Amino acid sequence: MPTKYDLAIIGSGGGAFAAAIRATTLGKSVVMIERGTLGGTCVNTGCVPSKALIAAADARHSAADAA
Numbered sequence: 001m002p003t004k005y006d007l008a009i010i011g012s013g014g015g016a017f018a019a020a021i022r023a024t025t026l027g028k029s030v031v032m033i034e035r036g037t038l039g040g041t042c043v044n045t046g047c048v049p050s051k052a053l054i055a056a057a058d059a060r061h062s063a064a065d066a067a
Contacts, residue, residue: 005031013040014047 006028009016020030037044 005029007031008033011040012038014042016040
């Protein structure tokens with residue numbers, strides 16, 4: 001049985017998630033199509049992991065300064 005959606009998004013990177021969130025806030029039904037790992041480069045190996053590493057280094061640096 002086919003399902004109909006208002007919007008089909010190919011890929012699941014940051015832009016795709018932003019589009020999906022915006023469409024759902026407007027009451028639209030959305031399907032996301034991803035051939036690889038959900039989240040894309042930014043979420044899995046790029047922006048998010050690097051920001052987590054920077055935050056950990058900053059916390060360590062702050063702790064060393066406080067000691």
